[in-house]
Amino acid sequence: MIGFSTAYVSLDAGLGALILFGVVQITMFATAAVTGSSPTGRQILGTVVALAGLAYVLWPSGALRVNLTGAALMVAAGVGWAAYSLVGRSEPDALAGTAANFVIALPVTAFSLLVLGGTWQMTATGYLLAALSGAVTSGLGYALWYRVLPQLAPVVAAVVQLSVPVIAILAGVILLGEVISVQLIIGALLVLGGIALAVIRRSRG
Structure with missing residues (x-):
């Protein structure tokens, strides 16, 4: 949380969220692969779709400026949160x-x-x-x-976290009267569709 909070001093909120959740996905997917729970092609595709939707909603407007120190702190925060989530799977x-x-x-x-x-x-x-x-x-x-x-399997636990920014944005619309846009609707549908693709198992006929 220290890296997360400190990073936002020098990073745009949207870019910071993209770095954080991107690193969480990479860390948890890599750990799953190393421990013998490799993601399926369907799960990888769903994650890519969800990340694309998240990027569409959160990508900073105007010129993209990346503070390397802030980015490094956010990467550390992403690795830390992924580790926290992985350890939590064995917490009784x-x-x-x-x-x-x-x-x-x-x-x-x-x-x-x-x-x-x-x-x-x-x-x-x-x-x-x-x-x-x-x-x-x-x-x-x-x-x-x-x-x-x-x-939850590690890969599923990683993917469902991509819904958090969308839920937060929708809560802002409902509770704070923030404006909903076509971009938000499209991005949210991509995120939720990607999560569904990754999480819901295809029925075997």
């Missing part, structure tokens, strides 16, 4: 495992803030919202992810 207790991860991450994050020159000048409301965001919404989301992971 999702809630306890997530709680332990948060306890371990807290001092590391605090130390990183000090090293990077972070400040603690926030209001009481700011601290409360940060705590709710981290401990409640993120914590429960991670626990749910750890609960589901053992039921």
